Amino acid sequence: MALKIEELVESLSSMDHNLCVKNFIWSKEEWLAINYDEFADGDDIPIISLQGILDEKKKKSQDYEMLCHAMVNASSSWGFFKLVDHGVDLKVIENVKLRMNELFDLPMGQKLKGARSASLPLGCKMLAHGLGLEDDFFTKSFEEKEATMIRVNRYPPCPLPEKCLGLGSHSDPDALTILLQDHVGGLQVLKTDHQMESIPTLSAWTNGRLKSVVHRAVVNKEKQRLSTVYFLSPSSSAITDCPPQLMDPSTNPRKYIPFTRENFKKKLQVQKRVVGKTALDRYLISN
Numbered sequence: 001m002a003l004k005i006e007e008l009v010e011s012l013s014s015m016d017h018n019l020c021v022k023n024f025i026w027s028k029e030e031w032l033a034i035n036y037d038e039f040a041d042g043d044d045i046p047i048i049s050l051q052g053i054l055d056e057k058k059k060k061s062q063d064y065e066m067l068c069h070a071m072v073n074a075s076s077s078w079g080f081f082k083l084v085d086h087g088v089d090l091k092v093i094e095n096v097k098l099r100m101n102e103l104f105d106l107p108m109g110q111k112l113k114g115a116r117s118a119s120l121p122l123g124c125k126m127l128a129h130g131l132g133l134e135d136d137f138f139t140k141s142f143e144e145k146e147a148t149m150i151r152v153n154r155y156p157p158c159p160l161p162e163k164c165l166g167l168g169s170h171s172d173p174d175a176l177t178i179l180l181q182d183h184v185g186g187l188q189v190l191k192t193d194h195q196m197e198s199i200p201t202l203s204a205w206t207n208g209r210l211k212s213v214v215h216r217a218v219v220n221k222e223k224q225r226l227s228t229v230y231f232l233s234p235s236s237s238a239i240t241d242c243p244p245q246l247m248d249p250s251t252n253p254r255k256y257i258p259f260t261r262e263n264f265k266k267k268l269q270v271q272k273r274v275v276g277k278t279a280l281d282r283y284l285i286s287n
Ligand SMILES: O=C(O)CCC(=O)C(=O)O
Pocket: 151, 153, 167, 172, 179, 181, 186, 187, 215, 216, 217, 227, 229
């Protein structure tokens, strides 16, 4: 049941302003700047399976070492991977989707009472390990109170998917993002060989060794889509600075001046979409 172009977008219409689909149509200039062939959502994206390593005792095994390196490779070349065999019970995942729909059906006032939860930063530990750093290199900058944020998205059916996007091209400013999408699908990541490089936190932390991929969400004409996104970020006062092991004065000199998350967040507020430059370019050391 696709919406008509004049119909109100339900999730926003319960706020004060009544927004219609036509409010979401991109301008010709912006739309022309997007080439669909440059985004991927299919089989060429690297897959990481956690099968067999979730057990604490296996963390000293060769499989664990290989997997940490595979994770670093995927994060260096794509800045993105599909996580499978993650050990999260399918029933829990289905329940999340059910609850998300219930949440979106609530009046806006109630929806806004969202809460934060404690974190499980295994991914960051594995990336640090794979890079040859101390396992807690990234996680020691996280503080329980502000390290995690969960965003839940419900994209209604859109009568004009060829002129609208659910979420425009961007790269996430946090250190690590874990995204669960439903069977409808719509997440697309910019292919690796593209010139447009985007380098938020984790990438600056590793002098560009790990990428932060540009991605977006497309909409579906017939079906609504759900996604849940889990962000893991350093605390406001933590300084993002590359460790000496990941720099080399002659072959890989320092690319960014160190910055605090607080300062970076201020720069982000003035940035809307990725159009060639990112907020992090302000910290770039020019040659
Ligand atoms: O819904 C999606 O697939 C993308 C969400 C996303 O990229 C974000 O919330 O940062």
